[in-house]
Structure formats: structure tokens, C-alpha cells
Amino acid sequence: MAAPQELLTDEEEVLTANRTFYVALHSLDLSLMSQLWLHEDWVKCLHPGWDLLVGWDEVRRSWQEIFHSTEQMLVSISRPLVHVTGDVAWISCLENITTAYQNSFSSAMVEATNIFQRRQGRWLMVHHHTTPLAQPPPEASASVQ
């Protein structure tokens, strides 16, 4: 039986929110992605190869576009490093992404900074910044954590 929610530390709660983000990404699930983000006009997102997006409307449209043009996305993350200060938390993690489009695949190792803010007891994403890395670091694992 899973531990009750109230026994989780702040760090564990943020790691859970971070895992949910990658489940939404992996599942191409816009509804789950929408539930995870704070819907305000100052949240920000930098997808690999994109310019910075500002505000939930722009961020939502980008996920819609990405999920619409993607057939399948395999995402695993490794070495999530979490830091919590009051009602703000951020995670640094490595994303290992393989994406299937029509008749083609692409793979990328990406360094991500994900910032979360606690609102009414829920950790919501407010910032997602990604950097494609030139080569996968040798210590990166392929397992979802």
C-alpha cells in the first residue's frame, strides 16, 4: 500500500509532480499536461530548438502542436536533483527523448530545469527550460526515476 500523501516530504511531492510532467510528455496527453501547469500569463517554456514561450496560452498551444505532430515519444529521465525553498522548487534532470514522426525517428539528450510553484497544496509547473546536449554523458541511465 502506498504511503499516504501527507507523509511525503516536499522534495518527494515535487519529484512526483516532475514524474507526472514526463508521463504527460510520454503519453502525448494535453489534458494531463494542462493540469500540471499553472495557467498564468508569466509562466515560461523553452522547448529544444524553439524561442522562449511566455504565458500559458502560448505554452499550451506549443504542447498541442508538438503532440499533434508526434506519433510516439519515448522519454526517460535520470539524476533528478531537487531543491525546495518555501513554495518554490526546481529540478535539474537529464531527459533522454526518442521521437517518432512520419517515417523518421530522432533522439536527443536534453538538460532540463523545471520550476514548480505550490498553489493550494499542489506543485504546478511554471518554468520549463531545455538544452539539447551535444553528446549523451556516459553516466546517464535509461531508467525513469
Add this chain to the structure above:
Amino acid sequence: MAAPQELLTDEEEVLTANRTFYVALHSLDLSLMSQLWLHEDWVKCLHPGWDLLVGWDEVRRSWQEIFHSTEQMLVSISRPLVHVTGDVAWISCLENITTAYQNSFSSAMVEATNIFQRRQGRWLMVHHHTTPLAQPPPEASASVQ
């Protein structure tokens, strides 16, 4: 005469700390850079083309190495977007960097996320995440803000 420090808003204080970071970068000033960072083992830095660095010791060594191998660095930033929540704040800004090494120059437009934490009334950098952009966005200005 400059306005007294106590009249600055939190946002203005964070923007000032952010400007100081770029003055340290532009001036290759390790002492100023050191004063600006929180010296703890969880602070993080992702330089363009590097892997993630964790902890002030690693971050400090990286600045020392960068400043040692650089003859001159011209840095201007544009469209700083600041968000403050309690004692944590973050800025998204575009960095326009031209670097001189021995007999060569390189230019890069970089999207940065800089996270600051307030300690004893001072905003200290705890996270610096950079992404080199493929092409300069047309709206980027060349002025330091």
C-alpha cells in the same frame, strides 16, 4: 542621486543582481562573480557546451577556467523577464555574447534562466542555465538592460 536601496521593489533588486552578474561576466571578475553566488553545495550552472555543474566549488572552478582562457568578453542582455515569489526569483533573458580567445572570436545568442535566492536581504545566484540559440531572434536588442 540614486534612489535609496529601500525604495527598490523586489523585482528591481533582482534585476540589479542580474545586471551585476553580467558585469562580472563582461569584466572577467572572479571576485565579483564569487560575491554574487550562494556558496552552497547544491547551486547549479550549465554553461553553453558544458555538462551541468553542481555545487559552488565546481561552479567557481568553471568561472576561473573560463575567465583564464578568455581575453575579452562582450556581453549584452535583452528582454529580462523577472518573477519574484517570496525569497526566490528567476529571470529569463537573452545574452548576446562575443568572446575573444587567442587569434579568434566567437559570437553566440543564448537564452538564460537565472534563479536567485534572498539571504540576509541580498539576492544571490543559485542557478544559471543557458541554451545557445540557433539564430538571433530579430527583436533582440544590443543594449545592456
